[in-house]
Amino acid sequence: MLKKIYNLAFLLALVAGLTACGGNKPATEEPTEPATEEPTTPVTEEPATPAAEELVAETEIMLAATGDDMSAISFEPKEFTLTPYTAVKVNFVNQSSAAGMNHNAVFIPFDQAVADEIRAAGLTAGGPAFSPSDSRIMAQTKMLNPGETDAITFETPGPGKYYVICTYPGHKAMVAVMTIAE
Numbered sequence: 001m002l003k004k005i006y007n008l009a010f011l012l013a014l015v016a017g018l019t020a021c022g023g024n025k026p027a028t029e030e031p032t033e034p035a036t037e038e039p040t041t042p043v044t045e046e047p048a049t050p051a052a053e054e055l056v057a058e059t060e061i062m063l064a065a066t067g068d069d070m071s072a073i074s075f076e077p078k079e080f081t082l083t084p085y086t087a088v089k090v091n092f093v094n095q096s097s098a099a100g101m102n103h104n105a106v107f108i109p110f111d112q113a114v115a116d117e118i119r120a121a122g123l124t125a126g127g128p129a130f131s132p133s134d135s136r137i138m139a140q141t142k143m144l145n146p147g148e149t150d151a152i153t154f155e156t157p158g159p160g161k162y163y164v165i166c167t168y169p170g171h172k173a174m175v176a177v178m179t180i181a182e
């Protein structure tokens, strides 16, 4: 009789242990599911925002830097006209071939004093890029070695005239005029 009670107690303990084990399994699975779902949602949303801000060119122009000595360097064309508030892609090419004839194209206000200040900012920035940092700059290409190309896309400003300059040291003769039509 006493042995039967021990057996029953053992059986009950076994059943209790099994249900406890069975009860643990779903408890460990449940928290993993929301944990893996939550981080994936913001990760996929984030890259969509900068992609939407990319400027799609509505028009394109070619702009070249030419000349193989300091007396010949210039932009081609020296004058061009665009429409206001339009995304323009500028395909810039350095057609010079002599070593050291490096050029960029920096779009700035139509003001000689401002042009001088931005050339000075290019010198301050230093080589080999001589890329000026100034809030009045609308857009600028990379500094190109002979034969290299660069393309930039930016929105044209309001109607008026603007300078395009090269900020490589000594290239003050390189000036083009961008006219934005009414």
Ligand SMILES: [Cu+2]
Residues within 6 Å of the ligand: 065, 073, 101, 102, 103, 104, 166, 167, 168, 171, 174
């Ligand atoms: Cu130049």
